[in-house]
Amino acid sequence: MDGAAGRVDLPVESLDAEAAAREVRRLAEAIERANRAYYQEDAPEISDAAYDAMMARLAAIEARFPELASPDSPTRRVGAAPAAGFREIVHARPMLSLDNAMSEAEVREFAARVRRFLGLAPDASLALTSEAKIDGLSLSLRYEEGTLVSAATRGDGTRGEDVTANARTIADIPRELPPRAPAILEVRGEVYMRWDDFAALNAAQEQAGQKPFANPRNAAAGSLRQLDPAVTAVRPLRFFAHGWGELSAPLAATQFETMQALAALGFPVSDTLVRVDGEEGAIAHWQLLLERRASLGFDIDGVVHKVDRLDWQERLGAVSRSPRWAIAHKFPPEQALTRLLAIDIQVGRTGALTPVARLAPVSVGGVVVTNATLHNEDEIARKDLRVGDLVRVQRAGDVIPQILGHATPEAEHAALPPFAFPDRCPECGSLATREPGEAVRRCTGGLTCPAQRLERLRHFVSRRAMDIEGLGGERIARFAALGWLLSPADIYRLPAREAEIAKLEGWGAQSAANLVAAIAARREVPLDRFLFALGIRHVGEVTARDLARALGDWPRVAALLDALVAHDPPPADGESAERHARRVAAERAALVGVAGVGPEVASALRDFWAEPHNRDTVSDLLGFVTPLPVRLETRESPVAGKTLVFTGTLETMTRDEAKAAAERLGARVAGSVSAKTDLVVAGRDAGSKLRKAAELGVRVIDEAEWRAILAQA
Numbered sequence: 205m206d207g208a209a210g211r212v213d214l215p216v217e218s219l220d221a222e223a224a225a226r227e228v229r230r231l232a233e234a235i236e237r238a239n240r241a242y243y244q245e246d247a248p249e250i251s252d253a254a255y256d257a258m259m260a261r262l263a264a265i266e267a268r269f270p271e272l273a274s275p276d277s278p279t280r281r282v283g284a285a286p287a288a289g290f291r292e293i294v295h296a297r298p299m300l301s302l303d304n305a306m307s308e309a310e311v312r313e314f315a316a317r318v319r320r321f322l323g324l325a326p327d328a329s330l331a332l333t334s335e336a337k338i339d340g341l342s343l344s345l346r347y348e349e350g351t352l353v354s355a356a357t358r359g360d361g362t363r364g365e366d367v368t369a370n371a372r373t374i375a376d377i378p379r380e381l382p383p384r385a386p387a388i389l390e391v392r393g394e395v396y397m398r399w400d401d402f403a404a405l406n407a408a409q410e411q412a413g414q415k416p417f418a419n420p421r422n423a424a425a426g427s428l429r430q431l432d433p434a435v436t437a438v439r440p441l442r443f444f445a446h447g448w449g450e451l452s453a454p455l456a457a458t459q460f461e462t463m464q465a466l467a468a469l470g471f472p473v474s475d476t477l478v479r480v481d482g483e484e485g486a487i488a489h490w491q492l493l494l495e496r497r498a499s500l501g502f503d504i505d506g507v508v509h510k511v512d513r514l515d516w517q518e519r520l521g522a523v524s525r526s527p528r529w530a531i532a533h534k535f536p537p538e539q540a541l542t543r544l545l546a547i548d549i550q551v552g553r554t555g556a557l558t559p560v561a562r563l564a565p566v567s568v569g570g571v572v573v574t575n576a577t578l579h580n581e582d583e584i585a586r587k588d589l590r591v592g593d594l595v596r597v598q599r600a601g602d603v604i605p606q607i608l609g610h611a612t613p614e615a616e617h618a619a620l621p622p623f624a625f626p627d628r629c630p631e632c633g634s635l636a637t638r639e640p641g642e643a644v645r646r647c648t649g650g651l652t653c654p655a656q657r658l659e660r661l662r663h664f665v666s667r668r669a670m671d672i673e674g675l676g677g678e679r680i681a682r683f684a685a686l687g688w689l690l691s692p693a694d695i696y697r698l699p700a701r702e703a704e705i706a707k708l709e710g711w712g713a714q715s716a717a718n719l720v721a722a723i724a725a726r727r728e729v730p731l732d733r734f735l736f737a738l739g740i741r742h743v744g745e746v747t748a749r750d751l752a753r754a755l756g757d758w759p760r761v762a763a764l765l766d767a768l769v770a771h772d773p774p775p776a777d778g779e780s781a782e783r784h785a786r787r788v789a790a791e792r793a794a795l796v797g798v799a800g801v802g803p804e805v806a807s808a809l810r811d812f813w814a815e816p817h818n819r820d821t822v823s824d825l826l827g828f829v830t831p832l833p834v835r836l837e838t839r840e841s842p843v844a845g846k847t848l849v850f851t852g853t854l855e856t857m858t859r860d861e862a863k864a865a866a867e868r869l870g871a872r873v874a875g876s877v878s879a880k881t882d883l884v885v886a887g888r889d890a891g892s893k894l895r896k897a898a899e900l901g902v903r904v905i906d907e908a909e910w911r912a913i914l915a916q917a
Contacts, residue, residue, distance in 0.1 A: 216265055225272055232262065237554070300525055300527055303530075304534050305532065311486060314483070318330065333509070336504040343394065346389075348388055373436050378469070388452035393443055419503070442502075444472050460477070506533050546562040547562070557580075559578040561589075562574065566597060637811050639807060652817045658681055672695065698719070699720040702719075731756075732752035733748070736748035757833035789804070789806060843882075848871045850863065851893035869914075885905055
């Protein structure tokens with residue numbers, strides 16, 4: 205993931221409010237990308253350790269700055285939303301994730317927390333269960349009156365993907381239960397693939413000329429989440445039960461006995477499951493499984509310890525996204541030495557240039573590794589990695605291989621040429637730039653870069669951008685594969701292919717005509733939607749709206765972009781490259797002169813327009829689309845030109861209604877309280893923002909006063 209390694213993070217305690225807000229946005233975006241890659245696309249991009257570190261940092265910042273902790277923060281959710289193409293199933297009980305323990309000391313602290321919470325003596329007996337943590341895809345099976353009625357993936361922990369038809373093809377999953385089963389029973393576990401089955405599947409994939417899977421977890425997840433159950437049916441999937449959700453009647457009084465009861469009902473339960481005496485017994489079982497892991501025949505990445513007594517589990521409950529009564533005790537990564545043969549640069553869907561190490565094949569933890577992530581150019585420089593080096597490799601989290609450093613004799617290493625990271629995109633040749641303080645270099649040719657094309661086009665047609673109905677991700681991919689859709693302007697050339705589209709499988713005359721009509725309806729769009737649709741980095745809906753309102757029409761926007769590109773002062777005498785970059789970015793923000801547009805956004809606007817490919821693409825697009833000038837229908841009011849913040853729950857209107865009303869009165873609505881805030885409207889249960897307003901001396905009114913302002917305007 206972008207910036208996952210090689211980035212120098214300031215300590216949380218040294219962040220001010222503005223820097224903390226930027227860091228929260230960065231971490232939230234990075235975690236969301238990781239969640240999509242892992243849960244939706246079955247293609248993890250970062251290690252478990254890197255993911256856990258980002259989550260821990262985000263939680264620490266939110267603890268220090270509670271006003272930045274939004275309800276939809278990744279620290280309050282599990283996984284990612286269900287992917288398109290699957291019906292959603294709402295879990296009767298949330299599917300939570302587990303907190304991690306990376307050391308024996310953390311396991312002992314887990315047990316101490318449990319005893320403190322329950323009011324037990326520090327040396328009180330504490331029965332736990334311990335079992336291998338299977339590296340697979342979480343699945344919830346729901347049975348009613350003994351019949352399997354639904355199967356759902358974890359999804360975001362609240363809603364999962366309906367994979368019922370696919371689950372019914374897995375031999376390990378019973379379709380019917382014995383009469384003694386509870387009327388309602390949700391069984392939860394992992395779908396996985398054994399190593400020998402995985403090897404056979406990949407051999408068949410390669411023989412058929414198809415891409416092999418990266419690892420058994422990806423293979424299992426991809427196989428279960430097929431839209432065609434017939435594909436799942438021929439994949440060698442297995443299932444282990446490890447818990448349950450909704451139960452109409454308890455099966456037993458303890459975790460261990462309940463799992464035995466599930467086994468008696470026909471569910472596979474891992475033979476690694478044992479009941480142990482306290483944390484020392486759990487640690488001993490972890491050590492045993494660490495030694496046995498190579499002989500199990502399938503991937504595990506640790507051991508899960510759970511409080512055995514279910515009444516204690518009930519008392520302990522959950523905090524945020526994890527239960528207090530369970531913890532995942534992770535294994536340390538395994539390592540090996542091999543030769544670095546090459547460093548390739550891959551371009552991600554967001555334009556990030558990611559270096560990938562090509563390695564002489566080496567077995568690490570039972571898996572042959574030939575590639576490893578290098579994260580970014582700073583990581584290469586920090587470890588001083590050079591093509592030809594002997595390098596130490598580990599499988600981080602037992603999924604993503606990574607290079608720890610080189611082990612080449614110094615004289616041999618010094619003779620190797622240092623790696624020169626490209627400043628041009630290897631896919632499209634556009635300039636690749638780095639923002640101050642960022643570790644990632646990004647391609648600026650987003651609208652035309654082949655690596656980013658599908659992602660940019662999906663964004664362009666999305667509901668909050670151009671909102672072209674009937675042109676979803678699958679159709680975009682299909683038209684692109686046919687060579688019909690390579691740039692945004694090509695969308696407006698599709699009507700000329702209406703007859704060809706109608707003949708495609710899954711189409712027809714009516715659906716083709718509907719698409720043509722939807723495209724025609726979006727030839728005129730508000731300027732802010734047009735700006736947002738261009739996918740310029742850091743230009744979200746709010747920033748696009750601020751720019752559109754401040755500048756009014758496209759010619760003024762284009763003139764500003766031209767001015768930003770022309771503003772390219774040289775460094776002053778003795779000025780460092782970093783200081784020069786920050787100074788110029790600040791000057792660009794002043795040149796823009798729009799509230800809410802800082803140096804980061806101003807530089808992103810400049811980088812976008814400095815790339816000739818983007819200017820050509822926009823010029824082509826403007827031959828079909830007319831951005832409508834902004835005509836603000838604001839009225840004179842006490843809040844015109846002021847910055848407002850809403851906090852708490854409003855009783856007489858939704859937050860969106862209040863925001864829209866404020867903007868009609870000429871106000872700007874911000875998400876957090878700062879020294880630039882003019883007015884805070886506080887509803888019921890207002891919290892940290894209200895306290896911040898008091899600290900800064902910002903005027904606060906209640907909902908009744910806000911309604912009075914609306915009535916007078």
